[in-house]
Amino acid sequence: MLSVVVLAAGQGTRMRSSLPKVLHPIAGRPMLGYVLDAARALQPAALYVVHGHGGEQVRAALPDPDIHWVEQAPPRGTGHALQRAMPTIADDQQVLVLCGDVPLVRVQTLQKLRQAAGAGLGLLTVQLADPSGYGRIVRTSSGGVAAIVEERDASAAQRAIQEVNTGILCLPAGRARGWLNALHCDNAQGEYYLTDVVALARRDGVDVQALTVDDPSEVQGVNDRAQLAWLERVYQQREAQRLMSSGVSLMDPARFDLRGRLVCGTDVTIDVNCIFAGDVEIAAGVYIGPNCLIRDSRIGVDAHIAGHCDINGAIIEGACQVGPFARLRPGTRLAADAKVGNFVETKNSAIGQGSKVNHLSYVGDSELGAGVNVGAGTITCNYDGANKHRTVVEDNAFIGSGTQLVAPVRVGQGATIGAGSTIRRDTPAGTLTVSGTAQRTITGWRRPQKKPKSEA
Numbered sequence: 001m002l003s004v005v006v007l008a009a010g011q012g013t014r015m016r017s018s019l020p021k022v023l024h025p026i027a028g029r030p031m032l033g034y035v036l037d038a039a040r041a042l043q044p045a046a047l048y049v050v051h052g053h054g055g056e057q058v059r060a061a062l063p064d065p066d067i068h069w070v071e072q073a074p075p076r077g078t079g080h081a082l083q084r085a086m087p088t089i090a091d092d093q094q095v096l097v098l099c100g101d102v103p104l105v106r107v108q109t110l111q112k113l114r115q116a117a118g119a120g121l122g123l124l125t126v127q128l129a130d131p132s133g134y135g136r137i138v139r140t141s142s143g144g145v146a147a148i149v150e151e152r153d154a155s156a157a158q159r160a161i162q163e164v165n166t167g168i169l170c171l172p173a174g175r176a177r178g179w180l181n182a183l184h185c186d187n188a189q190g191e192y193y194l195t196d197v198v199a200l201a202r203r204d205g206v207d208v209q210a211l212t213v214d215d216p217s218e219v220q221g222v223n224d225r226a227q228l229a230w231l232e233r234v235y236q237q238r239e240a241q242r243l244m245s246s247g248v249s250l251m252d253p254a255r256f257d258l259r260g261r262l263v264c265g266t267d268v269t270i271d272v273n274c275i276f277a278g279d280v281e282i283a284a285g286v287y288i289g290p291n292c293l294i295r296d297s298r299i300g301v302d303a304h305i306a307g308h309c310d311i312n313g314a315i316i317e318g319a320c321q322v323g324p325f326a327r328l329r330p331g332t333r334l335a336a337d338a339k340v341g342n343f344v345e346t347k348n349s350a351i352g353q354g355s356k357v358n359h360l361s362y363v364g365d366s367e368l369g370a371g372v373n374v375g376a377g378t379i380t381c382n383y384d385g386a387n388k389h390r391t392v393v394e395d396n397a398f399i400g401s402g403t404q405l406v407a408p409v410r411v412g413q414g415a416t417i418g419a420g421s422t423i424r425r426d427t428p429a430g431t432l433t434v435s436g437t438a439q440r441t442i443t444g445w446r447r448p449q450k451k452p453k454s455e456a
Contacts, residue, residue, distance in 0.1 A: 001093045002114070003173065004039040005085045008032055008100030009052030009072040014224040020054030022100040023061050024228055027235050028259030028277060030061055031103035031222060039098060041107040042114075048085040049100070077191025078167070083180045091174030097194065099167045101222045104231060104238075109218060110168075113211050117170035120207030121198065123148075124168040126219050127212065133223075134164035135195050137210065145208045148195035152188035163212070165195055166219040175206060243270075251290075260295075271307065289324065297328075300336070314346075335370070349380075352395070365407065366391040375401035375419065382407045386448040394429065 012021025022032035032049075039047055048068045051058050052075045059069055070085045082097060089095060094114065098105070109124070116122040123145070125137050135148045136158050148165045149158050171179075179197040187193065201208050213219055217234040220227065233254075239262075240253035247266035250256050255272040262276045265284030274288055278296035282288070286299050289307035297314045299305065305316075306323035313330030316322065321339040331348030334340065338351045341358040349363045355372040357363055363374065365382040367390065378399050380391045389407035393399065397411045400419030411417065412429030420436065427433040 001090070002042060002044040002096060003046045003048065003089045003093050004042065004044040004096045004098060005048045005050065005082055006032070006035055006039060006098045006100050007050050007078055007081050007167070008035075008058065009050050009075050009081055010101060011053040011075070012101070012223070015222075015228075016225075020051075020058050021222065023054070023058060024222065024225075026103050026228070026232055027239075027257070031228075031231075032058065032100045033062060034103035035098050035100055035105070036062065036064070036067075038105055038107050038110060039096075042096070042110060044096070045093065046089065048089075050081045050085055077185065077189070078194035079180055079183045079192035079196065082176070082194055083183075083192070086173070086177055086180065089173045091172075091177065093173045094170060095173050095176055096170045097168060099221060102167065102219055103222070104218050104220065104235060105168065106218055109211075109213060113168070113170050116209045116211045118207070118209075119172060120209065121172070121175075121201045122170040122209045122211060123198065124166040124219060125163050125210045125212045126166055126216050127162050128164055128216060129162065131159075131162050131164045136161040137163040137165060139163075145198060145210050146202065147199040148193075150187065150189070150193060150195065166213070167194075167221065168219065169194075169197075171197065171201070172206075175201070175204070179204075265301070283318070292323075296330075306342075363391075365389065366393065366405075368393045369395035369397070369413070371396040372399070373397075374399045375403065377402040378405070379403075380405045380407060384448050386450040 008022045010021055015021050023030040046068060047066060048070055050070045050072050052072045055071055072081045072084050113122050113124055133151060135150045136154055137145060138147045138149055138158060140146045179200040182200055183192040183196055185192050198208055220231055222228045222231060236257055239258045240250055240256050243264060244250055248264045249269045252272045257275045259277040260279055262280045264282045267284055268282050268286050270288045271290040273291045275293045280294055281298045283299060283301040285302040288305045291307050292305060292309045295312040297311050299316045300318035302318055303316050303320045308325045309323040311328045314328040314332040316334045317336040319337050320334045325342045326340050327345040329347035332346045333350045335353040337354045339356040340346060343360045344357050345362045347364040349366040351368045352370040352372060354370055355368050357374040360376045361374055361378040363380050365388050366380050372393050381404055382388050391405045391407045392410040394411060394413035396414045398416045400417050402420045403417050404422045406424045409423055410426040412427055414430040415427045416432045417423060418434030422435050
């Protein structure tokens with residue numbers, strides 16, 4: 001049986017932020033979230049998070065009824081942090097200790113560490129060209145692990161060692177309980193070091209195994225914003241490689257950002273400086289132009305998204321054309337072969353098959369049938385200052401440029417609206433409707449008031 005303990009009580013003073021360190025984001029998610037994902041993938045019997053500074057914020061940001069939250073107050077070192085989590089862990093369990101500020105550790109690595117530890121103690125190490133700030137791995141003459149010495153307590157010879165502790169280790173709960181009780185704090189920082197359990201394990205004749213990772217970024221901790229930014233790029237490079245391996249063409253993998261989940265079909269092309277957030281699905285043959293932001297949307301086969309588009313909460317079916325400089329807001333649905341052109345904004349609207357809203361228009365709270373043409377500068381006036389209303393444009397209607405459709409209103413099938421018209425009443429099918437009145441002022445008019453929620 002396995003219990004996982006995530007140490008997440010560090011204040012992160014070098015981040016210079018009121019936000020707890022473990023909540024600073026990698027690809028739009030708190031870095032602690034990635035550590036918890038890796039822990040859950042191991043299917044532990046119990047998952048503990050030891051928190052301290054900003055604990056309420058941490059719990060609120062990552063709610064999970066299966067997490068055992070443990071407070072460490074005041075913080076007295078990593079050994080004390082693990083000790084706080086131990087009371088409800090059975091002696092026959094294996095305990096895996098993870099760090100909440102090491103977000104890119106791989107599940108496969110943790111599985112290998114568990115196997116290496118067996119019934120003894122296993123720790124994860126890495127070779128660094130510059131080991132400054134890390135505890136050094138001191139080995140015996142035969143190559144075994146003798147101890148971990150923190151940098152502040154290390155001799156000059158020990159500081160020259162390039163193999164360092166990552167803070168991730170696996171140990172037997174029953175033995176660990178005794179080692180933790182034997183820790184002392186007579187060191188440079190006046191803390192109870194978890195790393196001291198290595199020497200205690202050797203004293204008791206317990207096997208100590210070190211697993212060295214090949215990729216330092218996998219075990220890189222975050223202590224300042226520069227390290228956070230570096231890991232952000234490492235994460236994005238991983239995701240870029242994953243997409244290219246699945247048949248996606250990235251015009252420049254270094255200028256790609258994923259902040260959520262992205263699933264792509266084959267032969268998708270993504271130009272530079274695109275950001276994908278939330279849950280995005282892109283079908284085969286889609287082209288995404290440069291500088292697009294796409295969030296929580298689905299894009300169908302062979303759609304063409306030109307550059308500089310902002311697409312959020314939209315469903316775009318096959319062979320649609322969007323942009324450049326289009327904004328599709330939540331609730332937008334484009335049927336096959338529809339076109340939304342430059343400087344067009346849509347919101348909570350369905351645009352039918354083959355319909356075109358080519359440029360400089362706003363379509364909100366509307367339903368456009370098939371084969372509709374919307375001229376430049378058309379506005380659906382859906383908001384009266386208090387409440388929103390819908391506009392319906394039936395199949396094959398033609399809306400002239402500079403038209404205002406004042407909702408609620410319906411344009412009949414095959415109807416034509418003359419350019420510059422303001423349409424306030426339903427128009428018959430198959431007819432031409434125009435409007436043009438002299439300017440006048442209406443006195444005593446009052447704006448509509450919002451309906452009480454009970455009547456909405």
